[in-house]
Amino acid sequence: MRWANGWLFTLVLALPLSAQEAKNPDEEKKKDDEAKAKIVEFNKEMKSAKTPKDQADRIAALGELKHPRVLTELKGYLKHPAADVAIETASQISKYEKDKDAAEALVNGVNLRRDKDTMVKFVRYAGDVGYRGIAAKLVSLTRHREVDVAREAVDSLAKIKSKDSIDPLINLWRDLDQIRDDKDTGGGLGGGLGGGLGGITGTNTLQDEQKKRKNDLTPAVRNALEKISGEDLKSMKDAADWWRRAKSTFKEPD
Numbered sequence: 001m002r003w004a005n006g007w008l009f010t011l012v013l014a015l016p017l018s019a020q021e022a023k024n025p026d027e028e029k030k031k032d033d034e035a036k037a038k039i040v041e042f043n044k045e046m047k048s049a050k051t052p053k054d055q056a057d058r059i060a061a062l063g064e065l066k067h068p069r070v071l072t073e074l075k076g077y078l079k080h081p082a083a084d085v086a087i088e089t090a091s092q093i094s095k096y097e098k099d100k101d102a103a104e105a106l107v108n109g110v111n112l113r114r115d116k117d118t119m120v121k122f123v124r125y126a127g128d129v130g131y132r133g134i135a136a137k138l139v140s141l142t143r144h145r146e147v148d149v150a151r152e153a154v155d156s157l158a159k160i161k162s163k164d165s166i167d168p169l170i171n172l173w174r175d176l177d178q179i180r181d182d183k184d185t186g187g188g189l190g191g192g193l194g195g196g197l198g199g200i201t202g203t204n205t206l207q208d209e210q211k212k213r214k215n216d217l218t219p220a221v222r223n224a225l226e227k228i229s230g231e232d233l234k235s236m237k238d239a240a241d242w243w244r245r246a247k248s249t250f251k252e253p254d
Contacts, residue, residue, distance in 0.1 A: 035067035042073070052082035059085060063092030071096055078109040083118045090118075094125035103131035107138065110149070120152045127156025132252070135162035142172055147213050151220050158224035163252050166228060166243055173221045173236040179214040180207070228253070 042062040049055040059077060062070060077089040090109070096102035106126035113119045123141060126134060138160075141153035154172075157165045225239050226232065229246070230253065233239045243250075 031067060032069070035065060035069040038062060038065050038067075039069060039073050052084045055080075055082065055085045056088040059088045059092060063095065066095060068101075071099070071102060075101075075105045078105060078122070079112045083115050086113070086118050087121045090122050090125040094128040096129060098131050099129060100131055100133055103129040103134045104137075107134045107141075110141065116146050116148060119146065119149050123149060123152040123156055127152075127159040130160055132160045132162040132164075135160060135164045139165055139168040142168070142217075147209075147216050150213070151216050154217060154220040154224050158220075158227045161228045161253050163228075163250060166225065166247075166250075169221050169225050169228075170236065170239050170243060173218065173225075173239060176214045176218050176221065177236050179210045181211065181214075 039062070042058060045058050045061075046055060049058050059074070063074065071093065074089050074093050078086055078093075080086045080089065086109075090106055093102045093106055103126050106122050106129065109122045110119050113122065123138070126138070135157065138153045138157050142150050142157070144150045144153065154169070157169065222233060222239075229239075229242060229250075231238075231242050233242065
């Protein structure tokens with residue numbers, strides 16, 4: 001019996017700290033009470049914050065405590081009209097590693113914004129969370145009319161390394177390769193790229209936009225596929241050939 005008790009003690013010690021804490025209701029209640037008090041203090045201080053910088057500072061202070069209640073409170077500020085406040089909020093949310101709610105709040109938050117720089121930051125921070133479940137939404141953003149947003153979506157796919165992003169990235173590379181590098185007006189602009197480009201007038205203007213998209217996105221797509229695959233891919237054909245060989249046995253990297 002002594003041996004059994006000793007073995008049990010060793011097993012408890014071997015458990016991850018999070019597993020032990022999860023079974024300690026007193027500790028969980030203490031953390032919950034701390035989060036509630038922190039939020040009450042935050043809401044009180046936000047009422048006296050006169051400028052966006054002051055508000056962003058309050059957001060940063062709240063974010064020092066990681067807790068589901070704090071995350072819920074933070075998510076409401078992603079739609080704040082001041083870019084500085086929204087970006088600081090996104091930065092704090094990005095600390096919730098592998099958290100589904102955090103990642104989805106950030107990537108969905110892109111549709112709440114109209115300012116390009118804030119959209120870019122939201123996409124970047126969504127990738128920093130590292131939750132693979134947002135891969136499909138990031139893939140959709142790789143076709144965003146704002147090239148900087150599209151490039152950041154590709155970069156975030158490189159961070160999360162989802163198997164589900166490989167086919168779409170190869171297809172995007174194929175479309176980018178079809179964009180002409182000259183001023184020829186005979187077509188070849190890469191169908192479907194930048195789905196929100198409607199309203200741009202003038203063939204040269206459209207071609208310039210598409211050429212910028214090709215120049216900015218192609219190296220990003222190559223880099224993303226190399227990070228996911230662990231391969232040296234010098235062309236779209238290399239990527240497609242590798243994926244044909246590896247698709248049936250490929251495992252997502254850690």
